[in-house]
Amino acid sequence: MQSPFHQTVIERLQRQILDLEGYKTKPSKQQKKLGFAHIExxxxxxxxxxxxxHEFVSTQPEHTACTSAFIMALLAKLNTHQGIxxxxxxxxxxxxxxxxxxxxxxxxxxxxxxxxPKDILxxxxxxxxxxxxxxxxxxxxxxTFAQSQRLQLTVxxxxxxxxxxxxxxxxxxxTACAARWQISPTASLNLTxxxxxxxxxxxxxxxxxxxxxxxxxxxxxxxxxxxxxxxLVPQPFLPHAIGS
Amino acid sequence: xxxxxxxxxxxxxxxxxxxxxxxxxDGQAYALVAHERNKQIIIGxxxxxxxxxxxxxxxxxxxxxxxPSLQAFKYQPLRQQKLLTMxxxxxxxxxxxxxxxxxxxxxxxxxxxxxxxxxxxPYLQEISSRLKKAGYHFKIAMADTLGAxxxxxxxxxxxxxxxxxxxxxxxxxxAKALRLEENTLQRLAKLGFHTIDSFIxxxxxxxxxxxxxxxxxxxxxxxxxxxxxxxxxxxxxxxxERLHCLEPIxxxxxxxxxxxxxxxNLCILLQKxxxxxxxATLKCYRLDGKLQQISIGTNxxxxxxxxxxxxxxxxxxQIEPDLGIELFIMEATKVETLPKQQExxxxxxxxxxxxxxxxxxxxxxxxAGKNAIRRYLPQxxxxxxxxxxxxxxxxxxxxxxxxxxxxxxxVLLNQPEPIQVSAPIPDYPPMNxxxxxxxxxITKADGPERIEREWWLNEGKHRDYYYVExxxxxxxxxxxxxxxxxxxxxxxxxxxFFA
Numbered sequence: 001m002q003s004p005f006h007q008t009v010i011e012r013l014q015r016q017i018l019d020l021e022g023y024k025t026k027p028s029k030q031q032k033k034l035g036f037a038h039i040e041x042x043x044x045x046x047x048x049x050x051x052x053x054h055e056f057v058s059t060q061p062e063h064t065a066c067t068s069a070f071i072m073a074l075l076a077k078l079n080t081h082q083g084i085x086x087x088x089x090x091x092x093x094x095x096x097x098x099x100x101x102x103x104x105x106x107x108x109x110x111x112x113x114x115x116x117p118k119d120i121l122x123x124x125x126x127x128x129x130x131x132x133x134x135x136x137x138x139x140x141x142x143x144t145f146a147q148s149q150r151l152q153l154t155v156x157x158x159x160x161x162x163x164x165x166x167x168x169x170x171x172x173x174x175t176a177c178a179a180r181w182q183i184s185p186t187a188s189l190n191l192t193x194x195x196x197x198x199x200x201x202x203x204x205x206x207x208x209x210x211x212x213x214x215x216x217x218x219x220x221x222x223x224x225x226x227x228x229x230x231x232l233v234p235q236p237f238l239p240h241a242i243g244s
Numbered sequence: 245x246x247x248x249x250x251x252x253x254x255x256x257x258x259x260x261x262x263x264x265x266x267x268x269x270d271g272q273a274y275a276l277v278a279h280e281r282n283k284q285i286i287i288g289x290x291x292x293x294x295x296x297x298x299x300x301x302x303x304x305x306x307x308x309x310x311x312p313s314l315q316a317f318k319y320q321p322l323r324q325q326k327l328l329t330m331x332x333x334x335x336x337x338x339x340x341x342x343x344x345x346x347x348x349x350x351x352x353x354x355x356x357x358x359x360x361x362x363x364x365x366p367y368l369q370e371i372s373s374r375l376k377k378a379g380y381h382f383k384i385a386m387a388d389t390l391g392a393x394x395x396x397x398x399x400x401x402x403x404x405x406x407x408x409x410x411x412x413x414x415x416x417x418x419a420k421a422l423r424l425e426e427n428t429l430q431r432l433a434k435l436g437f438h439t440i441d442s443f444i445x446x447x448x449x450x451x452x453x454x455x456x457x458x459x460x461x462x463x464x465x466x467x468x469x470x471x472x473x474x475x476x477x478x479x480x481x482x483x484x485e486r487l488h489c490l491e492p493i494x495x496x497x498x499x500x501x502x503x504x505x506x507x508x509n510l511c512i513l514l515q516k517x518x519x520x521x522x523x524a525t526l527k528c529y530r531l532d533g534k535l536q537q538i539s540i541g542t543n544x545x546x547x548x549x550x551x552x553x554x555x556x557x558x559x560x561x562q563i564e565p566d567l568g569i570e571l572f573i574m575e576a577t578k579v580e581t582l583p584k585q586q587e588x589x590x591x592x593x594x595x596x597x598x599x600x601x602x603x604x605x606x607x608x609x610x611x612a613g614k615n616a617i618r619r620y621l622p623q624x625x626x627x628x629x630x631x632x633x634x635x636x637x638x639x640x641x642x643x644x645x646x647x648x649x650x651x652x653x654x655v656l657l658n659q660p661e662p663i664q665v666s667a668p669i670p671d672y673p674p675m676n677x678x679x680x681x682x683x684x685x686i687t688k689a690d691g692p693e694r695i696e697r698e699w700w701l702n703e704g705k706h707r708d709y710y711y712v713e714x715x716x717x718x719x720x721x722x723x724x725x726x727x728x729x730x731x732x733x734x735x736x737x738x739x740x741f742f743a
Contacts, residue, residue: 094654110638
């Protein structure tokens, strides 16, 4: 067993390593906070990393729907003010009225449709350079390690948070992203014992976290908040309300 | 609408202007003289001189016999052209379409302009009194066609020819009024056709045989049966910069420097007027006389040189310098008042700088086209496909609220796709469905939510939507088209995926 002294030394060293790797422990006021410890605890310093690239893997349309909603919910929680978001993809399949439920009014999202993967990458990089954006989501079939590194370098300068939605099937190779997520739908939550479909419920898998631990947990979204299965209490029936 | 034209003829254009400039010439007899084939020939005469019987094309020596005191001035060919263009620009206040009718006339297309002066008569009176006051001698006429108006001014009296009556008005005029070539006129004269009414009713084929196709064309133009080109002068461009190159430019670097220089000059010009670029065009005149041009557009008025330069930079590749470019012209083809810096869209926090976002969008739209960028605003329609409206303007705000009380899928298929379903009738949700060869067993379902078509927009059957969840926890939006029918199997579709 380690003595308490050893533990503090190791913690201090770990923090130093994180600093060197670019995970600055900023004053807590500046850092955007998710406010949901259940997710945050898997990341270094117990802070959801913003100003980096997150990678989401999804191969089926059902999963894409969940992943998009999860990203929207994350962004809504991270940005308390009304921001501008850019969504870059081949063809818009998202249905703007459906996104509102997850906390971001769809008119704040600028959709950019491009045909060539090369153009999507270019536009993603340009968008990530733009510090006025609150989030950039890019649908890419595939991304190479070098390309992801390039994007990572861009956001390190601009501090914009980027989300890459990979739709490629087959083996996934390494990227320079801060985390790799996979969101899949699970049976909806029915808190009120009423028949019908309940609240959206997802299995969130953190396949890879830089300097953090992988994890898999169940998360639900309703009334404009994330909820875990554990802390759920049956509550009276409320109509689906839009996020705060 | 019927077109209306005004023709103005200045028989003493240059001499009138000389009298306006030099008061002592007013009311004097003087002439403009050019040296031609060892002779001094009169080109233009003043009003007073004409009254005394002097005419253009007369040798100066002959004129001096009639009027020994005749003053002669040197004729400057460019002066007339310049004066005419200047007058044409002045006339833009009366009509947006002005054409030159060289050597000494103007044509105005006045369709839809005259009512602003309370009718055609006051309109012409206004023009006449202004010109008279200025000191010009002129003849003016209005008609349905350019040709008719021209004919009246040059060979008739000042007047307005009512719509459709140009034929009668032309009857007494000489054949010359049709703007025919000299040898056609001579042939007409030889056969005794002196006035227009003497030959205008002759069959076109006969006329063509005798006088060529031209006469039919001219008659057609005068009567409005044949089109006639109207080359309107363009207004001088207020925001334009030119850059002459001592040596022709061939390299991309050279073009970059040119763009930079032009932008800097033009931005200073624009800033003075508190406006910014919305559209700009760069014209490159090549040594071989060909014109190369590139255009850019911005989402928001901008005089940010660095940003504008970046937009042009993306397009430099399209310029082919070939032998070299000797002249660059940059025009701000569309300008708008500069937005105030504090003005934020969607009440964004101060840290978000809108102009940075619109600069990003400019760069993307230059590369991918304006249609690649879309925002969506709610529309007051229940039909899912109509419930959103695509806009390109990055600043437009929703006119109505997003409908929050009905759940809508996160992903919507562009086209609903047919599925195979087993469902208990009449209105229960399906028990299972097959989509893309995969069977989904439904465990939970909500619905139906009936959405009717808006009959004033499109016709067809209504949809009954069900929000269902299968045994894997995947959520879908399915619908049945129309009512159940005893003979026809119900059609089911999948339309979207819920999160």
